[in-house]
Each structure stands twice: as C-alpha cells, then as structure tokens.
Amino acid sequence: MSVTTQLPIPAHFDRSSVAEVWRVPYQVRAAEAQAWAKQHQIRPAAEDKRRICLLAIDVQNTFCIPGYELFVGGRSGMGAVEDNIRLCEFIYRNLGQITEIALTMDTHTAAQIFHSLFWIDQAGNHPPAMAMISLEDLEQGRWQVNPAVAVNLGKDYDELQTYARHYVRQLSQANKYLLTIWPYHSMLGGIGHAIVSAVEEACFFHNLARGSQTRFEIKGGNPLTENYSALKPEVLVDQNQQTIAQENRAFLQRLLSFDAIVIAGQAKSHCVAWTVADLLNEIEATDPKLAQKVYLLEDCTSAVVVPDVVDFTEQADAAYQRFAEAGMHLVKSTEPIEAWVRL
Known part of the structure; x- marks a missing residue:
C-alpha cells in the first residue's frame, strides 16, 4: 500500500449508528480486519518508519x-x-x-468534589447540577462539605472542610474554571x-x-480533585502541601515518543483543552x-x-489559537494525513 493513499471506508461502518449504543461483534470484525489488512497490503504497526x-x-x-x-x-x-x-x-x-x-x-464515582453529594447547604440540600462554587460561597457558608462524605472517605470533617476552601482557592489562583458541580457522569x-x-x-x-x-x-x-486533563489533575497538594494526586508522567513521555x-x-473547552495545555507546558519546558x-x-x-446557561465555545477557540501560535497545527480530518503530517 502506498503511504500517500487513503483507504476506503469498510462496509460495516454505518454513519447513522454513531449516535447509538450497541455491542461490537468482535469475532466478526477481527476476521474482517485481518482480511482487510491482507487485501490492502497494510503492514504491521511495528514496521512503521514514522x-x-x-x-x-x-x-x-x-x-x-x-x-x-x-x-x-x-x-x-x-x-x-x-x-x-x-x-x-x-x-x-x-x-x-x-x-x-x-x-x-473519564472515570467517576458519586462521592467526588465536583458532584452534588459532596456538598450541602445549611438546610442539608445538595447543590444542583451545573452550579458553580466560589471561595466566597465557602467562606460565607453557602456551601459546606457533606459530613457523610467525610465519613465515607475516611477523612476528618474539619480537615476536609479546610481542604475544600484550599481547593477552590487553588483553582482561582491558577486561573482555572470555578468549581463546577457536574451531573453524575x-x-x-x-x-x-x-x-x-x-x-x-x-x-x-x-x-x-x-x-x-x-x-x-x-x-x-x-475524589478530592477534578481531572479534566489526561496528564494532570487540577490540584496536586492539600493545604498542608501533602501530595494528593500526581501527574501522569509515563503517559506524557509515551506521547512525546511519537x-x-x-x-x-471531548470536550474542546475542557478535557481536550486542558490536556493539550498540559502537553504544551511540558513541551515548552523541554523543547518548544x-x-x-x-x-x-x-x-x-x-x-x-x-443552551441558555453557558457557552464555552469562545474560550475553546481562544485556547486553540494559543496552541497554534505555540507551533501546534490546526487540521481537518477530511484532508489526507500527508497534507499536514510532514516528517
């Protein structure tokens, strides 16, 4: 197969099924994939020169x-x-x-800092999905840590309450989004x-x-930090400067080996943007x-x-423009890969 030739789309792919959930017929697809490789002379990935x-x-x-x-x-x-x-x-x-x-x-359980269960108000009510919690909210007592969560996490309640203020403060100081209470997802x-x-x-x-x-x-x-980026959680240390989370250095180095x-x-405004930003930070510290x-x-x-609540499109586009200015390439999937990958 010529490396400058795009392959056809296999007959099993149905564009109308992409919005649905279904079981992949693994054994059938395995046989078809191996036959496809033979038919189109696709070589093993281990032989790739680029x-x-x-x-x-x-x-x-x-x-x-x-x-x-x-x-x-x-x-x-x-x-x-x-x-x-x-x-x-x-x-x-x-x-x-x-x-x-x-x-x-993205992998979650219920008792995490960005889910409703983690928080209560003075009346014992949980915040609604898509609420945003600021440092002022915590300092004025609008929201506080749910004592039941502290028990479930094996944490001292007062220490966890202090950590919560530390966490929201860290987000603000790092110019990150306010703590968002996401729907369980x-x-x-x-x-x-x-x-x-x-x-x-x-x-x-x-x-x-x-x-x-x-x-x-x-x-x-x-449970103690958001993790938009695939490379690094939002907050790494607690109020006592003790490590609560770590960067995914192994994955970062693997990516840079290609x-x-x-x-x-998804989403361009959150997990994608944060991952690319962390990747760029590492690149700029190593070799721009x-x-x-x-x-x-x-x-x-x-x-x-x-709709009628929030639109992060402009923030996402601004992040991508910053990535492009740093040397990354903004490309279209419909263009031949050789049109933009020049090695």
Whole structure:
C-alpha cells in the first residue's frame, strides 16, 4: 500500500449508528480486519518508519450520545455525534498510517468534589447540577462539605472542610474554571462510562488490522480533585502541601515518543483543552520545537454548550489559537494525513 493513499471506508461502518449504543461483534470484525489488512497490503504497526499516535480524549457515551449525562452538543446541537462520524472515518481512511490509538476515559464515582453529594447547604440540600462554587460561597457558608462524605472517605470533617476552601482557592489562583458541580457522569461500571460503540469498533478494527493494541488511560477517580486533563489533575497538594494526586508522567513521555500526535475528543473547552495545555507546558519546558509534532483535529471536537446557561465555545477557540501560535497545527480530518503530517 502506498503511504500517500487513503483507504476506503469498510462496509460495516454505518454513519447513522454513531449516535447509538450497541455491542461490537468482535469475532466478526477481527476476521474482517485481518482480511482487510491482507487485501490492502497494510503492514504491521511495528514496521512503521514514522510513528503516529491518535489520542482520542474521553470519547465516551456520557459525553457523546444524545440524552446521556453530559452530551457535548456544541453550537450545532449534535456536535459530538458529528465529530465521531468524522473521527471514525479518519481512523478507517488512515488505518495504515496510525501507529497507535490511545483512548482516555473519564472515570467517576458519586462521592467526588465536583458532584452534588459532596456538598450541602445549611438546610442539608445538595447543590444542583451545573452550579458553580466560589471561595466566597465557602467562606460565607453557602456551601459546606457533606459530613457523610467525610465519613465515607475516611477523612476528618474539619480537615476536609479546610481542604475544600484550599481547593477552590487553588483553582482561582491558577486561573482555572470555578468549581463546577457536574451531573453524575462517566460513572464507573455504567453504560455512560463506555467508549462510543462506533469508535470502539473502529479502534478494535485498527488493533486487529495493524497488530497495535489500543491503549486505555483512566483518569478522574480521585475524589478530592477534578481531572479534566489526561496528564494532570487540577490540584496536586492539600493545604498542608501533602501530595494528593500526581501527574501522569509515563503517559506524557509515551506521547512525546511519537513522531506525530494527532488529538481529537471531548470536550474542546475542557478535557481536550486542558490536556493539550498540559502537553504544551511540558513541551515548552523541554523543547518548544516539539510543538510542531502536535496536530489538533478541529473538526473532531466540540465545546461545552448548555443552551441558555453557558457557552464555552469562545474560550475553546481562544485556547486553540494559543496552541497554534505555540507551533501546534490546526487540521481537518477530511484532508489526507500527508497534507499536514510532514516528517
């Protein structure tokens, strides 16, 4: 197969199914993938002379299926679905050039600092989903830590209350978003936690066609911090400067080992932007020229938009512009990969 030729889309891919949840027929797809590789002379990933990683961030049902907990509709109203149609087609067309696919998975339980259960007001009520909690809210007693959560986490209540103020203060000092109370989402063991069926199928097909194990990176399980970025939690130390969380250095170094890193996923304004920002920070501290190996699939990501509540599109676009100015490339999935990956 010529490295300058895009592949056709396999017959099993159905664009209309990308918005649905279903079981991937693994055995059937495995046989088809191996036959596809033989038919199109696709060589094993281990033989790649230029190594390209596709990083797909949080392409999970909870963010990508209409009606699920935090569906990222973007301004079109169907953003994540449209993004994933293009993402699947990008994987299939460039099957012979993508060396590895890495999938991050937001992973939560109920008693976490960004969920309603963690907080109560003076009357014992929990904050509603999408409420935002500021340092002023905590200092004036509008919200306080739920004592039941302290017991469940095995924490001293007063210490946890002090930590909560520290946490919100740290977000403010780092110019991060206010603490947002998100709807319960990406719940470990639930359907929402799973990778979108069509994307999972495309990744599995790639895995079998190229002999390249899909890499899964779990994030977000720490009850004491948000974890938008796949590379680093929002807050790393408590009020006593004791470590509560760590950067994912191993994954960061693995990403930088590739000749090119192609990034897609949800949401452009949150987990994608935070991951790319952390990647850029590492690059600028190491070798700013490394930014040139990063390619952002602009048409495979959307910003969080809640009609009549909040729209993060402008913040997301501003972040992407900053990434481009630092040397990263803003590209389209519909263009041949050779048009923008020059090694």
